[in-house]
Amino acid sequence: MEETITNLLETYFTTEAEFQDCFVVDVNHSNKKLEVFVDSDSGMTFAKCQRISRYLESYLDEAKPLGEEYVLDVSSPGVDRPLKFYRQYLKNVGRTLEVTTTEGETYTGVLKAAxxxxxxxxAKQRVQDGKRKKTVVEDINIASDAIKKSIVKISF
Structure with missing residues (x-):
């Protein structure tokens, strides 16, 4: 089901000018509920989510892969969901990320480049300076294939 919905949307995005910068982040299906997370290089709006939802509803109502009754939720991924694609990193340059590597190390810092x-x-790091510790700002490069999870940190 997830692959079918992803393929359906990717085709829709290439044929509709308004959605050509959109991409599927995740599709979750369980029982009669379908959650679709879509992002856009220019930013997701409520109107875009609504049009995508209507498009999917027409498919679900006609093909009935979930039966007669179902729950469909189309939204942008939100800041609490991990970044999955390079395009998402580009959108978040300048924001603070918490990155966990596959080796279990965690780094928090401002995303400078992707x-x-x-x-x-x-990132600010505490380093030993003689008998004292001092805070230094340094760039940390993390290979994409070494990233287990990246989350945007919100500061108030």
Missing amino acids: TPTEVTLE
């Missing part, structure tokens, strides 16, 4: 192969965080 490439398809690595991200660069500007």
